[in-house]
Amino acid sequence: MRRPSSVEVMLLVTIGLWSLNLTVSRYILTHGFLPLAYATVRYGFAVLVFVVLTLVLERSLRIRRADLGIVAAAAAFVYLNQIGFVYALDRSSASVLGLILGATPIFAALAGLLLGTESLPSRFWAGALCSFAGVALVALGAGGALSGDLGGVLLGVLTAATWAGYSMLVTPLMRRYSATxxxxxxxxxxxxxxxxxxxxxxxxxxxxxxxxxxxxFVFATLGPLVLTNELWFRSLDRIGPARATLAANLQPFLAAAIAVVLLSEKLDALELAGGVLIAAGILVARRRRVTAPPSE
Structure with missing residues:
Protein backbone atom coordinates (compact mmCIF):
# COMPACT_ATOMS: atom_id res chain seq x y z
CA MET A 1 0.00 0.00 0.00
CA ARG A 2 1.45 3.38 -1.03
CA ARG A 3 2.53 5.66 1.78
CA PRO A 4 1.09 9.19 1.61
CA SER A 5 3.47 11.83 0.32
CA SER A 6 4.59 14.75 2.45
CA VAL A 7 2.30 17.09 0.48
CA GLU A 8 -0.68 14.80 1.07
CA VAL A 9 0.07 14.71 4.80
CA MET A 10 0.36 18.51 4.93
CA LEU A 11 -2.95 18.94 3.11
CA LEU A 12 -4.74 16.39 5.31
CA VAL A 13 -3.52 18.08 8.49
CA THR A 14 -4.50 21.48 7.09
CA ILE A 15 -7.97 20.33 6.07
CA GLY A 16 -8.54 18.63 9.42
CA LEU A 17 -7.56 21.72 11.39
CA TRP A 18 -9.62 24.03 9.16
CA SER A 19 -12.64 21.77 9.55
CA LEU A 20 -12.29 21.73 13.33
CA ASN A 21 -11.71 25.49 13.38
CA LEU A 22 -15.25 26.20 12.15
CA THR A 23 -16.70 24.44 15.17
CA VAL A 24 -14.17 25.95 17.58
CA SER A 25 -14.68 29.50 16.27
CA ARG A 26 -18.46 29.11 16.28
CA TYR A 27 -18.28 28.03 19.93
CA ILE A 28 -16.05 31.01 20.79
CA LEU A 29 -18.40 33.46 19.06
CA THR A 30 -21.47 32.04 20.82
CA HIS A 31 -19.79 32.19 24.24
CA GLY A 32 -18.99 35.88 24.55
CA PHE A 33 -16.42 36.90 21.93
CA LEU A 34 -17.68 39.64 19.58
CA PRO A 35 -16.93 38.86 15.91
CA LEU A 36 -14.56 41.72 15.06
CA ALA A 37 -12.91 41.63 18.48
CA TYR A 38 -12.22 37.93 17.91
CA ALA A 39 -10.74 38.56 14.45
CA THR A 40 -8.60 41.45 15.72
CA VAL A 41 -7.12 39.68 18.75
CA ARG A 42 -6.69 36.35 16.94
CA TYR A 43 -4.90 37.86 13.95
CA GLY A 44 -2.83 40.15 16.17
CA PHE A 45 -1.63 37.12 18.13
CA ALA A 46 -0.89 35.20 14.92
CA VAL A 47 1.02 38.10 13.36
CA LEU A 48 3.16 38.39 16.49
CA VAL A 49 4.01 34.68 16.26
CA PHE A 50 4.87 34.91 12.55
CA VAL A 51 7.01 38.03 13.00
CA VAL A 52 9.00 36.47 15.85
CA LEU A 53 9.50 33.22 13.91
CA THR A 54 10.61 35.07 10.78
CA LEU A 55 13.08 37.29 12.63
CA VAL A 56 14.53 34.32 14.51
CA LEU A 57 14.83 32.09 11.44
CA GLU A 58 15.60 34.66 8.72
CA ARG A 59 16.45 37.88 10.55
CA SER A 60 14.53 39.92 8.00
CA LEU A 61 10.99 40.84 6.97
CA ARG A 62 12.15 42.56 3.79
CA ILE A 63 9.93 42.35 0.69
CA ARG A 64 11.06 43.65 -2.69
CA ARG A 65 9.41 46.89 -3.77
CA ALA A 66 8.15 45.20 -6.93
CA ASP A 67 6.17 42.73 -4.81
CA LEU A 68 4.48 45.27 -2.54
CA GLY A 69 1.49 45.56 -4.88
CA ILE A 70 0.85 41.81 -4.62
CA VAL A 71 1.25 42.00 -0.84
CA ALA A 72 -1.29 44.85 -0.63
CA ALA A 73 -3.80 42.99 -2.82
CA ALA A 74 -3.33 39.76 -0.82
CA ALA A 75 -3.80 41.69 2.44
CA ALA A 76 -7.05 43.17 1.11
CA PHE A 77 -8.31 39.65 0.35
CA VAL A 78 -7.36 38.50 3.87
CA TYR A 79 -9.21 41.46 5.37
CA LEU A 80 -12.39 40.69 3.42
CA ASN A 81 -11.97 37.00 4.17
CA GLN A 82 -11.89 37.56 7.92
CA ILE A 83 -14.84 39.93 7.92
CA GLY A 84 -16.81 37.36 5.95
CA PHE A 85 -15.63 34.46 8.12
CA VAL A 86 -16.50 35.84 11.55
CA TYR A 87 -19.87 37.23 10.51
CA ALA A 88 -20.78 34.12 8.52
CA LEU A 89 -20.19 32.08 11.67
CA ASP A 90 -22.00 34.65 13.80
CA ARG A 91 -25.11 34.67 11.59
CA SER A 92 -25.08 31.09 10.35
CA SER A 93 -23.80 27.73 11.58
CA ALA A 94 -20.44 25.99 11.31
CA SER A 95 -21.98 23.14 9.30
CA VAL A 96 -23.57 25.48 6.73
CA LEU A 97 -20.35 27.49 6.33
CA GLY A 98 -18.41 24.26 5.92
CA LEU A 99 -20.63 23.19 3.03
CA ILE A 100 -20.33 26.58 1.32
CA LEU A 101 -16.53 26.53 1.59
CA GLY A 102 -16.66 23.44 -0.59
CA ALA A 103 -17.03 25.80 -3.54
CA THR A 104 -13.57 27.30 -2.93
CA PRO A 105 -11.88 25.33 -5.78
CA ILE A 106 -14.36 26.83 -8.26
CA PHE A 107 -13.47 30.32 -7.10
CA ALA A 108 -9.76 29.45 -7.25
CA ALA A 109 -10.11 28.39 -10.88
CA LEU A 110 -12.02 31.56 -11.74
CA ALA A 111 -9.31 33.63 -10.04
CA GLY A 112 -6.73 31.73 -12.09
CA LEU A 113 -8.66 32.55 -15.24
CA LEU A 114 -8.54 36.27 -14.40
CA LEU A 115 -4.81 36.05 -13.64
CA GLY A 116 -4.08 34.10 -16.81
CA THR A 117 -2.86 30.95 -15.04
CA GLU A 118 -5.85 28.70 -15.85
CA SER A 119 -7.31 27.27 -19.03
CA LEU A 120 -10.92 26.29 -18.38
CA PRO A 121 -12.72 23.90 -20.77
CA SER A 122 -16.47 23.50 -21.09
CA ARG A 123 -16.67 20.76 -18.46
CA PHE A 124 -15.39 23.23 -15.88
CA TRP A 125 -18.32 25.58 -16.53
CA ALA A 126 -20.74 22.67 -16.17
CA GLY A 127 -19.14 21.83 -12.83
CA ALA A 128 -19.21 25.46 -11.75
CA LEU A 129 -22.92 25.73 -12.49
CA CYS A 130 -23.52 22.53 -10.52
CA SER A 131 -21.56 23.84 -7.52
CA PHE A 132 -23.28 27.23 -7.57
CA ALA A 133 -26.64 25.46 -7.76
CA GLY A 134 -25.54 23.60 -4.63
CA VAL A 135 -24.72 26.88 -2.89
CA ALA A 136 -28.19 28.13 -3.84
CA LEU A 137 -29.79 25.05 -2.26
CA VAL A 138 -27.75 25.57 0.91
CA ALA A 139 -28.96 29.18 0.96
CA LEU A 140 -32.58 28.09 0.56
CA GLY A 141 -32.23 25.52 3.31
CA ALA A 142 -30.46 27.89 5.68
CA GLY A 143 -32.99 30.64 5.07
CA GLY A 144 -35.83 28.42 6.19
CA ALA A 145 -34.15 26.68 9.11
CA LEU A 146 -32.46 27.41 12.40
CA SER A 147 -29.01 26.78 10.93
CA GLY A 148 -28.53 30.24 9.49
CA ASP A 149 -29.89 32.96 7.23
CA LEU A 150 -29.34 34.23 3.71
CA GLY A 151 -26.93 36.93 4.89
CA GLY A 152 -24.79 34.31 6.59
CA VAL A 153 -24.72 32.24 3.41
CA LEU A 154 -23.66 35.24 1.29
CA LEU A 155 -20.91 36.00 3.78
CA GLY A 156 -19.85 32.38 3.49
CA VAL A 157 -19.59 32.78 -0.29
CA LEU A 158 -17.45 35.89 0.29
CA THR A 159 -15.22 33.83 2.60
CA ALA A 160 -14.72 31.12 -0.03
CA ALA A 161 -14.10 33.55 -2.88
CA THR A 162 -11.60 35.72 -1.01
CA TRP A 163 -9.64 32.73 0.27
CA ALA A 164 -9.35 31.41 -3.27
CA GLY A 165 -8.19 34.78 -4.57
CA TYR A 166 -5.69 35.09 -1.74
CA SER A 167 -4.24 31.64 -2.50
CA MET A 168 -3.79 32.53 -6.16
CA LEU A 169 -2.17 35.89 -5.40
CA VAL A 170 0.47 34.62 -2.98
CA THR A 171 1.61 31.71 -5.15
CA PRO A 172 4.16 33.81 -7.13
CA LEU A 173 5.60 35.13 -3.86
CA MET A 174 6.48 31.55 -2.85
CA ARG A 175 9.26 31.60 -5.46
CA ARG A 176 11.09 34.33 -3.55
CA TYR A 177 10.07 34.18 0.11
CA SER A 178 9.40 31.62 2.81
CA ALA A 179 5.88 30.81 3.93
CA THR A 180 6.66 32.30 7.34
CA PHE A 217 -8.79 30.75 21.28
CA VAL A 218 -5.13 29.73 21.64
CA PHE A 219 -5.82 26.54 19.69
CA ALA A 220 -7.73 28.42 16.96
CA THR A 221 -4.75 30.76 16.53
CA LEU A 222 -1.77 28.41 16.74
CA GLY A 223 -3.38 25.46 14.93
CA PRO A 224 -5.89 26.47 12.24
CA LEU A 225 -4.19 29.84 11.61
CA VAL A 226 -0.42 29.69 12.25
CA LEU A 227 0.33 26.03 11.51
CA THR A 228 -2.09 25.71 8.60
CA ASN A 229 -0.79 28.87 6.91
CA GLU A 230 2.68 27.35 6.93
CA LEU A 231 1.46 23.98 5.62
CA TRP A 232 -0.90 25.55 3.05
CA PHE A 233 1.79 27.80 1.58
CA ARG A 234 4.22 24.90 1.32
CA SER A 235 1.53 22.85 -0.45
CA LEU A 236 0.84 25.71 -2.86
CA ASP A 237 4.53 25.90 -3.66
CA ARG A 238 4.76 22.15 -4.32
CA ILE A 239 1.60 21.47 -6.34
CA GLY A 240 0.00 24.86 -7.14
CA PRO A 241 -3.25 26.46 -5.92
CA ALA A 242 -5.58 24.65 -8.34
CA ARG A 243 -4.58 21.15 -7.20
CA ALA A 244 -4.27 22.22 -3.56
CA THR A 245 -7.78 23.65 -3.43
CA LEU A 246 -9.15 20.55 -5.15
CA ALA A 247 -7.65 18.48 -2.32
CA ALA A 248 -9.83 20.48 0.06
CA ASN A 249 -12.95 18.72 -1.27
CA LEU A 250 -13.02 16.67 1.91
CA GLN A 251 -13.37 19.73 4.13
CA PRO A 252 -17.07 20.61 3.63
CA PHE A 253 -18.44 17.30 4.82
CA LEU A 254 -15.77 16.85 7.51
CA ALA A 255 -16.49 20.35 8.87
CA ALA A 256 -20.24 19.75 8.77
CA ALA A 257 -19.87 16.36 10.48
CA ILE A 258 -17.71 17.83 13.27
CA ALA A 259 -20.20 20.66 13.85
CA VAL A 260 -23.16 18.27 13.93
CA VAL A 261 -21.41 16.02 16.46
CA LEU A 262 -19.79 18.62 18.74
CA LEU A 263 -22.30 21.48 18.51
CA SER A 264 -25.45 19.40 17.91
CA GLU A 265 -26.19 21.43 14.78
CA LYS A 266 -28.75 20.18 12.29
CA LEU A 267 -28.79 20.20 8.51
CA ASP A 268 -32.03 19.89 6.59
CA ALA A 269 -32.50 17.98 3.35
CA LEU A 270 -31.98 21.04 1.12
CA GLU A 271 -28.67 21.88 2.79
CA LEU A 272 -27.43 18.29 2.46
CA ALA A 273 -28.52 18.19 -1.19
CA GLY A 274 -26.69 21.46 -1.75
CA GLY A 275 -23.52 20.02 -0.24
CA VAL A 276 -23.76 17.01 -2.55
CA LEU A 277 -24.20 19.29 -5.59
CA ILE A 278 -21.19 21.39 -4.58
CA ALA A 279 -19.04 18.26 -4.34
CA ALA A 280 -20.42 16.88 -7.61
CA GLY A 281 -19.60 20.13 -9.36
CA ILE A 282 -16.00 19.95 -8.18
CA LEU A 283 -15.72 16.36 -9.44
CA VAL A 284 -17.03 17.41 -12.85
CA ALA A 285 -14.64 20.37 -13.06
CA ARG A 286 -11.56 18.67 -11.64
CA ARG A 287 -10.27 17.25 -14.94
CA ARG A 288 -9.73 20.66 -16.47
CA ARG A 289 -6.34 21.45 -17.94
CA VAL A 290 -4.28 23.68 -15.67
CA THR A 291 -1.71 26.02 -17.17
CA ALA A 292 1.33 26.67 -15.00
CA PRO A 293 2.06 30.27 -14.01
CA PRO A 294 4.64 31.95 -16.23
CA SER A 295 8.20 31.75 -14.95
CA GLU A 296 9.82 34.90 -13.59
Missing part, protein backbone atom coordinates in the same frame (compact mmCIF):
# COMPACT_ATOMS: atom_id res chain seq x y z
CA UNK A 181 7.79 35.63 5.89
CA UNK A 182 4.78 35.87 3.58
CA UNK A 183 2.45 35.18 6.49
CA UNK A 184 4.18 37.75 8.72
CA UNK A 185 4.02 40.50 6.09
CA UNK A 186 0.65 39.80 4.44
CA UNK A 187 -1.25 39.01 7.65
CA UNK A 188 0.44 41.94 9.35
CA UNK A 189 -0.73 44.28 6.58
CA UNK A 190 -4.24 42.81 6.80
CA UNK A 191 -4.35 43.13 10.58
CA UNK A 192 -4.23 46.95 10.44
CA UNK A 193 -7.64 47.41 8.72
CA UNK A 194 -9.07 44.49 10.72
CA UNK A 195 -8.06 46.25 13.95
CA UNK A 196 -9.36 49.63 12.78
CA UNK A 197 -12.70 48.06 11.82
CA UNK A 198 -12.84 46.19 15.12
CA UNK A 199 -12.08 49.12 17.43
CA UNK A 200 -15.73 49.69 18.49
CA UNK A 201 -16.19 46.03 19.40
CA UNK A 202 -12.83 45.90 21.17
CA UNK A 203 -13.98 48.69 23.47
CA UNK A 204 -17.26 46.87 24.18
CA UNK A 205 -15.74 43.40 24.61
CA UNK A 206 -16.10 41.69 27.99
CA UNK A 207 -12.77 39.88 28.46
CA UNK A 208 -13.97 37.63 31.30
CA UNK A 209 -14.77 34.72 29.02
CA UNK A 210 -13.64 31.72 31.04
CA UNK A 211 -10.63 29.47 30.62
CA UNK A 212 -12.39 27.18 28.13
CA UNK A 213 -12.93 29.99 25.62
CA UNK A 214 -9.36 31.25 26.01
CA UNK A 215 -7.93 27.74 25.62
CA UNK A 216 -9.92 27.29 22.40
Missing amino acids: RISAVVLGAAWVPIALTGLPQLSDQDWHLGWEVWAL
Whole structure:
Protein backbone atom coordinates (compact mmCIF):
# COMPACT_ATOMS: atom_id res chain seq x y z
CA MET A 1 0.00 0.00 0.00
CA ARG A 2 1.45 3.38 -1.03
CA ARG A 3 2.53 5.66 1.78
CA PRO A 4 1.09 9.19 1.61
CA SER A 5 3.47 11.83 0.32
CA SER A 6 4.59 14.75 2.45
CA VAL A 7 2.30 17.09 0.48
CA GLU A 8 -0.68 14.80 1.07
CA VAL A 9 0.07 14.71 4.80
CA MET A 10 0.36 18.51 4.93
CA LEU A 11 -2.95 18.94 3.11
CA LEU A 12 -4.74 16.39 5.31
CA VAL A 13 -3.52 18.08 8.49
CA THR A 14 -4.50 21.48 7.09
CA ILE A 15 -7.97 20.33 6.07
CA GLY A 16 -8.54 18.63 9.42
CA LEU A 17 -7.56 21.72 11.39
CA TRP A 18 -9.62 24.03 9.16
CA SER A 19 -12.64 21.77 9.55
CA LEU A 20 -12.29 21.73 13.33
CA ASN A 21 -11.71 25.49 13.38
CA LEU A 22 -15.25 26.20 12.15
CA THR A 23 -16.70 24.44 15.17
CA VAL A 24 -14.17 25.95 17.58
CA SER A 25 -14.68 29.50 16.27
CA ARG A 26 -18.46 29.11 16.28
CA TYR A 27 -18.28 28.03 19.93
CA ILE A 28 -16.05 31.01 20.79
CA LEU A 29 -18.40 33.46 19.06
CA THR A 30 -21.47 32.04 20.82
CA HIS A 31 -19.79 32.19 24.24
CA GLY A 32 -18.99 35.88 24.55
CA PHE A 33 -16.42 36.90 21.93
CA LEU A 34 -17.68 39.64 19.58
CA PRO A 35 -16.93 38.86 15.91
CA LEU A 36 -14.56 41.72 15.06
CA ALA A 37 -12.91 41.63 18.48
CA TYR A 38 -12.22 37.93 17.91
CA ALA A 39 -10.74 38.56 14.45
CA THR A 40 -8.60 41.45 15.72
CA VAL A 41 -7.12 39.68 18.75
CA ARG A 42 -6.69 36.35 16.94
CA TYR A 43 -4.90 37.86 13.95
CA GLY A 44 -2.83 40.15 16.17
CA PHE A 45 -1.63 37.12 18.13
CA ALA A 46 -0.89 35.20 14.92
CA VAL A 47 1.02 38.10 13.36
CA LEU A 48 3.16 38.39 16.49
CA VAL A 49 4.01 34.68 16.26
CA PHE A 50 4.87 34.91 12.55
CA VAL A 51 7.01 38.03 13.00
CA VAL A 52 9.00 36.47 15.85
CA LEU A 53 9.50 33.22 13.91
CA THR A 54 10.61 35.07 10.78
CA LEU A 55 13.08 37.29 12.63
CA VAL A 56 14.53 34.32 14.51
CA LEU A 57 14.83 32.09 11.44
CA GLU A 58 15.60 34.66 8.72
CA ARG A 59 16.45 37.88 10.55
CA SER A 60 14.53 39.92 8.00
CA LEU A 61 10.99 40.84 6.97
CA ARG A 62 12.15 42.56 3.79
CA ILE A 63 9.93 42.35 0.69
CA ARG A 64 11.06 43.65 -2.69
CA ARG A 65 9.41 46.89 -3.77
CA ALA A 66 8.15 45.20 -6.93
CA ASP A 67 6.17 42.73 -4.81
CA LEU A 68 4.48 45.27 -2.54
CA GLY A 69 1.49 45.56 -4.88
CA ILE A 70 0.85 41.81 -4.62
CA VAL A 71 1.25 42.00 -0.84
CA ALA A 72 -1.29 44.85 -0.63
CA ALA A 73 -3.80 42.99 -2.82
CA ALA A 74 -3.33 39.76 -0.82
CA ALA A 75 -3.80 41.69 2.44
CA ALA A 76 -7.05 43.17 1.11
CA PHE A 77 -8.31 39.65 0.35
CA VAL A 78 -7.36 38.50 3.87
CA TYR A 79 -9.21 41.46 5.37
CA LEU A 80 -12.39 40.69 3.42
CA ASN A 81 -11.97 37.00 4.17
CA GLN A 82 -11.89 37.56 7.92
CA ILE A 83 -14.84 39.93 7.92
CA GLY A 84 -16.81 37.36 5.95
CA PHE A 85 -15.63 34.46 8.12
CA VAL A 86 -16.50 35.84 11.55
CA TYR A 87 -19.87 37.23 10.51
CA ALA A 88 -20.78 34.12 8.52
CA LEU A 89 -20.19 32.08 11.67
CA ASP A 90 -22.00 34.65 13.80
CA ARG A 91 -25.11 34.67 11.59
CA SER A 92 -25.08 31.09 10.35
CA SER A 93 -23.80 27.73 11.58
CA ALA A 94 -20.44 25.99 11.31
CA SER A 95 -21.98 23.14 9.30
CA VAL A 96 -23.57 25.48 6.73
CA LEU A 97 -20.35 27.49 6.33
CA GLY A 98 -18.41 24.26 5.92
CA LEU A 99 -20.63 23.19 3.03
CA ILE A 100 -20.33 26.58 1.32
CA LEU A 101 -16.53 26.53 1.59
CA GLY A 102 -16.66 23.44 -0.59
CA ALA A 103 -17.03 25.80 -3.54
CA THR A 104 -13.57 27.30 -2.93
CA PRO A 105 -11.88 25.33 -5.78
CA ILE A 106 -14.36 26.83 -8.26
CA PHE A 107 -13.47 30.32 -7.10
CA ALA A 108 -9.76 29.45 -7.25
CA ALA A 109 -10.11 28.39 -10.88
CA LEU A 110 -12.02 31.56 -11.74
CA ALA A 111 -9.31 33.63 -10.04
CA GLY A 112 -6.73 31.73 -12.09
CA LEU A 113 -8.66 32.55 -15.24
CA LEU A 114 -8.54 36.27 -14.40
CA LEU A 115 -4.81 36.05 -13.64
CA GLY A 116 -4.08 34.10 -16.81
CA THR A 117 -2.86 30.95 -15.04
CA GLU A 118 -5.85 28.70 -15.85
CA SER A 119 -7.31 27.27 -19.03
CA LEU A 120 -10.92 26.29 -18.38
CA PRO A 121 -12.72 23.90 -20.77
CA SER A 122 -16.47 23.50 -21.09
CA ARG A 123 -16.67 20.76 -18.46
CA PHE A 124 -15.39 23.23 -15.88
CA TRP A 125 -18.32 25.58 -16.53
CA ALA A 126 -20.74 22.67 -16.17
CA GLY A 127 -19.14 21.83 -12.83
CA ALA A 128 -19.21 25.46 -11.75
CA LEU A 129 -22.92 25.73 -12.49
CA CYS A 130 -23.52 22.53 -10.52
CA SER A 131 -21.56 23.84 -7.52
CA PHE A 132 -23.28 27.23 -7.57
CA ALA A 133 -26.64 25.46 -7.76
CA GLY A 134 -25.54 23.60 -4.63
CA VAL A 135 -24.72 26.88 -2.89
CA ALA A 136 -28.19 28.13 -3.84
CA LEU A 137 -29.79 25.05 -2.26
CA VAL A 138 -27.75 25.57 0.91
CA ALA A 139 -28.96 29.18 0.96
CA LEU A 140 -32.58 28.09 0.56
CA GLY A 141 -32.23 25.52 3.31
CA ALA A 142 -30.46 27.89 5.68
CA GLY A 143 -32.99 30.64 5.07
CA GLY A 144 -35.83 28.42 6.19
CA ALA A 145 -34.15 26.68 9.11
CA LEU A 146 -32.46 27.41 12.40
CA SER A 147 -29.01 26.78 10.93
CA GLY A 148 -28.53 30.24 9.49
CA ASP A 149 -29.89 32.96 7.23
CA LEU A 150 -29.34 34.23 3.71
CA GLY A 151 -26.93 36.93 4.89
CA GLY A 152 -24.79 34.31 6.59
CA VAL A 153 -24.72 32.24 3.41
CA LEU A 154 -23.66 35.24 1.29
CA LEU A 155 -20.91 36.00 3.78
CA GLY A 156 -19.85 32.38 3.49
CA VAL A 157 -19.59 32.78 -0.29
CA LEU A 158 -17.45 35.89 0.29
CA THR A 159 -15.22 33.83 2.60
CA ALA A 160 -14.72 31.12 -0.03
CA ALA A 161 -14.10 33.55 -2.88
CA THR A 162 -11.60 35.72 -1.01
CA TRP A 163 -9.64 32.73 0.27
CA ALA A 164 -9.35 31.41 -3.27
CA GLY A 165 -8.19 34.78 -4.57
CA TYR A 166 -5.69 35.09 -1.74
CA SER A 167 -4.24 31.64 -2.50
CA MET A 168 -3.79 32.53 -6.16
CA LEU A 169 -2.17 35.89 -5.40
CA VAL A 170 0.47 34.62 -2.98
CA THR A 171 1.61 31.71 -5.15
CA PRO A 172 4.16 33.81 -7.13
CA LEU A 173 5.60 35.13 -3.86
CA MET A 174 6.48 31.55 -2.85
CA ARG A 175 9.26 31.60 -5.46
CA ARG A 176 11.09 34.33 -3.55
CA TYR A 177 10.07 34.18 0.11
CA SER A 178 9.40 31.62 2.81
CA ALA A 179 5.88 30.81 3.93
CA THR A 180 6.66 32.30 7.34
CA ARG A 181 7.79 35.63 5.89
CA ILE A 182 4.78 35.87 3.58
CA SER A 183 2.45 35.18 6.49
CA ALA A 184 4.18 37.75 8.72
CA VAL A 185 4.02 40.50 6.09
CA VAL A 186 0.65 39.80 4.44
CA LEU A 187 -1.25 39.01 7.65
CA GLY A 188 0.44 41.94 9.35
CA ALA A 189 -0.73 44.28 6.58
CA ALA A 190 -4.24 42.81 6.80
CA TRP A 191 -4.35 43.13 10.58
CA VAL A 192 -4.23 46.95 10.44
CA PRO A 193 -7.64 47.41 8.72
CA ILE A 194 -9.07 44.49 10.72
CA ALA A 195 -8.06 46.25 13.95
CA LEU A 196 -9.36 49.63 12.78
CA THR A 197 -12.70 48.06 11.82
CA GLY A 198 -12.84 46.19 15.12
CA LEU A 199 -12.08 49.12 17.43
CA PRO A 200 -15.73 49.69 18.49
CA GLN A 201 -16.19 46.03 19.40
CA LEU A 202 -12.83 45.90 21.17
CA SER A 203 -13.98 48.69 23.47
CA ASP A 204 -17.26 46.87 24.18
CA GLN A 205 -15.74 43.40 24.61
CA ASP A 206 -16.10 41.69 27.99
CA TRP A 207 -12.77 39.88 28.46
CA HIS A 208 -13.97 37.63 31.30
CA LEU A 209 -14.77 34.72 29.02
CA GLY A 210 -13.64 31.72 31.04
CA TRP A 211 -10.63 29.47 30.62
CA GLU A 212 -12.39 27.18 28.13
CA VAL A 213 -12.93 29.99 25.62
CA TRP A 214 -9.36 31.25 26.01
CA ALA A 215 -7.93 27.74 25.62
CA LEU A 216 -9.92 27.29 22.40
CA PHE A 217 -8.79 30.75 21.28
CA VAL A 218 -5.13 29.73 21.64
CA PHE A 219 -5.82 26.54 19.69
CA ALA A 220 -7.73 28.42 16.96
CA THR A 221 -4.75 30.76 16.53
CA LEU A 222 -1.77 28.41 16.74
CA GLY A 223 -3.38 25.46 14.93
CA PRO A 224 -5.89 26.47 12.24
CA LEU A 225 -4.19 29.84 11.61
CA VAL A 226 -0.42 29.69 12.25
CA LEU A 227 0.33 26.03 11.51
CA THR A 228 -2.09 25.71 8.60
CA ASN A 229 -0.79 28.87 6.91
CA GLU A 230 2.68 27.35 6.93
CA LEU A 231 1.46 23.98 5.62
CA TRP A 232 -0.90 25.55 3.05
CA PHE A 233 1.79 27.80 1.58
CA ARG A 234 4.22 24.90 1.32
CA SER A 235 1.53 22.85 -0.45
CA LEU A 236 0.84 25.71 -2.86
CA ASP A 237 4.53 25.90 -3.66
CA ARG A 238 4.76 22.15 -4.32
CA ILE A 239 1.60 21.47 -6.34
CA GLY A 240 0.00 24.86 -7.14
CA PRO A 241 -3.25 26.46 -5.92
CA ALA A 242 -5.58 24.65 -8.34
CA ARG A 243 -4.58 21.15 -7.20
CA ALA A 244 -4.27 22.22 -3.56
CA THR A 245 -7.78 23.65 -3.43
CA LEU A 246 -9.15 20.55 -5.15
CA ALA A 247 -7.65 18.48 -2.32
CA ALA A 248 -9.83 20.48 0.06
CA ASN A 249 -12.95 18.72 -1.27
CA LEU A 250 -13.02 16.67 1.91
CA GLN A 251 -13.37 19.73 4.13
CA PRO A 252 -17.07 20.61 3.63
CA PHE A 253 -18.44 17.30 4.82
CA LEU A 254 -15.77 16.85 7.51
CA ALA A 255 -16.49 20.35 8.87
CA ALA A 256 -20.24 19.75 8.77
CA ALA A 257 -19.87 16.36 10.48
CA ILE A 258 -17.71 17.83 13.27
CA ALA A 259 -20.20 20.66 13.85
CA VAL A 260 -23.16 18.27 13.93
CA VAL A 261 -21.41 16.02 16.46
CA LEU A 262 -19.79 18.62 18.74
CA LEU A 263 -22.30 21.48 18.51
CA SER A 264 -25.45 19.40 17.91
CA GLU A 265 -26.19 21.43 14.78
CA LYS A 266 -28.75 20.18 12.29
CA LEU A 267 -28.79 20.20 8.51
CA ASP A 268 -32.03 19.89 6.59
CA ALA A 269 -32.50 17.98 3.35
CA LEU A 270 -31.98 21.04 1.12
CA GLU A 271 -28.67 21.88 2.79
CA LEU A 272 -27.43 18.29 2.46
CA ALA A 273 -28.52 18.19 -1.19
CA GLY A 274 -26.69 21.46 -1.75
CA GLY A 275 -23.52 20.02 -0.24
CA VAL A 276 -23.76 17.01 -2.55
CA LEU A 277 -24.20 19.29 -5.59
CA ILE A 278 -21.19 21.39 -4.58
CA ALA A 279 -19.04 18.26 -4.34
CA ALA A 280 -20.42 16.88 -7.61
CA GLY A 281 -19.60 20.13 -9.36
CA ILE A 282 -16.00 19.95 -8.18
CA LEU A 283 -15.72 16.36 -9.44
CA VAL A 284 -17.03 17.41 -12.85
CA ALA A 285 -14.64 20.37 -13.06
CA ARG A 286 -11.56 18.67 -11.64
CA ARG A 287 -10.27 17.25 -14.94
CA ARG A 288 -9.73 20.66 -16.47
CA ARG A 289 -6.34 21.45 -17.94
CA VAL A 290 -4.28 23.68 -15.67
CA THR A 291 -1.71 26.02 -17.17
CA ALA A 292 1.33 26.67 -15.00
CA PRO A 293 2.06 30.27 -14.01
CA PRO A 294 4.64 31.95 -16.23
CA SER A 295 8.20 31.75 -14.95
CA GLU A 296 9.82 34.90 -13.59
